[in-house]
Amino acid sequence: MQLNAPLDMHLHLRDGEMLENIAKTSAHTFSGAIIMPNLVPPVTTKEAVVAYKDRIIKAIGDEKFTPYMTLFFNPSYDKTFLSSVRDEITAIKLYPAGITTNSEGGVSGFDVEELRPALEAMSELNIPLCVHGETNGFVMDREAEFASIYERLATAFPKLTIIMEHITTKTSVDLLDRFENLYATITIHHLLITLDDVAGGMLKPHLFCKPIAKRPEDRDALLKVALEAHPKVMFGSDSAPHPQHAKESCGCAAGVFTAPIALQLLAELFDTHGSSVEKLQAFVSGNAQTIYGVTPLNKTITLEKKPFKVPSNYKGVVPIYADEEIAYSITNVSI
């Protein structure tokens, strides 16, 4: 099986030592990725975007890979500022305040009039808005409760491309066909696991993420649109590395590290469910190219149905399925 120019439309590369340790795990096998801006402090200026991109380029060394940069949304962004930064960014990421790792500076209310100047400027400049869509409600309800906010934003800003990031519920899937300007990314782990895998047997910190994995019927809804490569969905790993001690402790940080084996797992998933390479190609690259209007670097990944033992860690970061065997291996990367 060959995949051309795979794209990861939602990726956390972190910064500093972690960036240097894990950047190549994505850069080796993907042509590019949307890079999340939730650093400390968050990426909110042109200078910060450019400097972060430079650090990423340095960290990936001689790998061929495009970091599609983003800003951390702030309602104060105006057209002058956004015009000045337009060439440096591919999207802007909106976090509700306090909802996930380093999101303290996010949006608290979703008052359309308060958001209008920034979101209309984004519409005019054709900058997609990526949204972490969760409320502060009960953990299993947070995403479904956010649906009304997606509806409000999609209606108020019909020309704004709104990407529902890492969707986990049937409720979000159902929005795709109701609003022309709503799109979604889906992670590999939310296609594979439910809350049962996180907390149904032993508690598994390395499968703990936000949004938390949901019910079987939610996963089924996600699988349906991913396997058919619904034109409004794209692969976005939300791969989110934390040091092992931050995951295996009395308070475990949210995030699943999937980047190094995401393509292998996707190949296995699409194969297991009888979907085609063409559908996987669309899910992992084609749809994103259309939605974002990007033309990725050439890179061809050859995958074979050959067991791969997942390493116990990548420089101190424990991946999903650590020490387990998965069915597909990457046997060649050509540029």
Add this chain to the structure above:
Amino acid sequence: MQLNAPLDMHLHLRDGEMLENIAKTSAHTFSGAIIMPNLVPPVTTKEAVVAYKDRIIKAIGDEKFTPYMTLFFNPSYDKTFLSSVRDEITAIKLYPAGITTNSEGGVSGFDVEELRPALEAMSELNIPLCVHGETNGFVMDREAEFASIYERLATAFPKLTIIMEHITTKTSVDLLDRFENLYATITIHHLLITLDDVAGGMLKPHLFCKPIAKRPEDRDALLKVALEAHPKVMFGSDSAPHPQHAKESCGCAAGVFTAPIALQLLAELFDTHGSSVEKLQAFVSGNAQTIYGVTPLNKTITLEKKPFKVPSNYKGVVPIYADEEIAYSITNVSI
């Protein structure tokens, strides 16, 4: 505030070194407890019950405390066997197979006719049946799905006292008033936490237990019957010690260790919600005396509204709210 003869109607004391390390944390402040039989191998013979009781008595040293012993249910138990062991046990605990710690030898189907000989003998000998009521379904649905099995058992064996152990759902609460012979224990942690506390912020392994903490409306239903000391509910901590390394690792064992601070937390809870000492007395002792027909040892626990810093661990076992301050302290224990 004074509590007389508090009883913990669901307690895991384990065995060996763990038993020796933690037995006194219950034996000091409770008059007695129903001791769970899920050892390796499970407690299924008169000899095993007697020997386990002896080890418990040895472990509690000079504390005054009654271990109310139980057998691990097996459908092969007949009246001859049960008559021979009747004087050594207070109840029999039924585990569905594979549902919690050391439950591999439990019941797989719930065929009434298969269970009839054992359960009718228990009815005749007036031995209560304690049940861990969960199916193997989706983690948030397991207890509610088990309701139909409770209904079937309660109907088929109307003279059998059936205790729904550590209930966590409104569904189970609703069964109490529908079936005369159904009773329940409720833990302190299920009165305090929901899934939000386990997985809504950081993932908290020390709050991970089976059944898993449920939704806010479930906790509200539990609180209602506990605070009013509904005559069919009793306190049962399900305090379940695991070594720290078994909780803070890449696969965390289920169980919350609450025994040393259960009474302090109950005092705070009933106080916070404006319930009375009389209701707490009934919840933590009186109801159990009536339901089980036991007369506990005299022991008077004096509690005062005075901050108590919970230790970080008790001989390597991390308790709920480790290193946090709770509002009530035990200031005297008199016998």
